[in-house]
Amino acid sequence: MPSARLLPVLLSLAAALSAATPPGTPEAPGAVAPAAARYEAGPRTRDGIGKYYFGREISQVMGHLGAGWLERSEREEEERTDLLLEALRLRPGDVVADFGAGSGYFTWRMAQRVGPGGRVHAVEVQPLMLELLQANVARRGVAERVLPVLGTARDPGLPEGALDLILLVDVYHELEFPFEVTAALARALKPGGRLVLVEYRGEDPEVPIKPLHKMTVAQVRREMAVHPLEFVENLGVLPRQHLLVFRRPASAR
Numbered sequence: 001m002p003s004a005r006l007l008p009v010l011l012s013l014a015a016a017l018s019a020a021t022p023p024g025t026p027e028a029p030g031a032v033a034p035a036a037a038r039y040e041a042g043p044r045t046r047d048g049i050g051k052y053y054f055g056r057e058i059s060q061v062m063g064h065l066g067a068g069w070l071e072r073s074e075r076e077e078e079e080r081t082d083l084l085l086e087a088l089r090l091r092p093g094d095v096v097a098d099f100g101a102g103s104g105y106f107t108w109r110m111a112q113r114v115g116p117g118g119r120v121h122a123v124e125v126q127p128l129m130l131e132l133l134q135a136n137v138a139r140r141g142v143a144e145r146v147l148p149v150l151g152t153a154r155d156p157g158l159p160e161g162a163l164d165l166i167l168l169v170d171v172y173h174e175l176e177f178p179f180e181v182t183a184a185l186a187r188a189l190k191p192g193g194r195l196v197l198v199e200y201r202g203e204d205p206e207v208p209i210k211p212l213h214k215m216t217v218a219q220v221r222r223e224m225a226v227h228p229l230e231f232v233e234n235l236g237v238l239p240r241q242h243l244l245v246f247r248r249p250a251s252a253r
């Protein structure tokens with residue numbers, strides 16, 4: 001019998017698996033053009049997976065051993081995560097997602113902001129990260145506002161049309177299936193809901209991060225343009241990262 005702590009994770013995994021499209025299944029009528037065809041094989045560099053999307057090599061996923069780095073005490077000062085959270089303008093009662101949540105650095109901070117009436121779906125592909133996250137949110141006393149979700153590489157396992165905001169911090173560049181995942185994230189937003197991408201600035205050689213773990217604004221916008229998402233703004237408030245806001249059009253069905 002799974003423990004009560006693990007039950008939500010197992011249920012989310014079952015939902016994600018049943019919703020996943022088997023390889024070769026045709027896209028639904030009216031789906032966005034098959035950008036998956038844009039994946040190309042190429043040289044595999046040191047931090048990459050040898051798979052290219054819009055000319056960009058996809059980076060390797062940060063393993064659970066990187067959790068200590070995500071939780072480092074100097075992170076707030078280096079990345080001004082306080083300004084990032086403020087810029088999200090979360091309101092009590094909001095239903096949001098922390099996609100690629102890692103150890104939950106942003107999950108519990110978002111949970112504090114949405115209050116007892118709000119919810120944070122915390123999506124991870126690594127079960128060990130999700131365990132760290134659950135311990136983290138329990139320690140902060142916000143576990144009842146957090147729904148841990150074990151997603152798959154192609155399917156975030158999020159409900160459709162349900163979310164006010166989805167946050168991806170340092171995640172997008174390492175998605176193995178960026179087209180499929182972004183399409184699912186766009187569907188998970190309410191009309192008018194926001195998708196917020198935070199990525200280290202690829203244009204800036206001074207940002208001390210490996211090149212495949214950075215992105216330029218032009219590259220992000222190229223990749224988002226194949227989805228039913230509008231570009232809203234690039235909030236220039238962070239010292240090292242872009243904070244790019246996209247929105248599902250309010251008229252979306």
Ligand SMILES: C[S@@+](CC[C@H](N)C(=O)[O-])C[C@H]1O[C@@H](n2cnc3c(N)ncnc32)[C@H](O)[C@@H]1O
Pocket residue numbers: 061062070099100101102103104105106123124125126129151152153154156168169170171174175176181
């Ligand atoms: C660099 S970490 C960032 C974690 C967190 N956003 C933070 O800033 O503290 C990226 C995380 O994204 C997760 N990830 C990568 N691909 C994913 C996918 N398809 N679905 C969900 N999580 C994913 C990885 O497992 C990893 O924990």
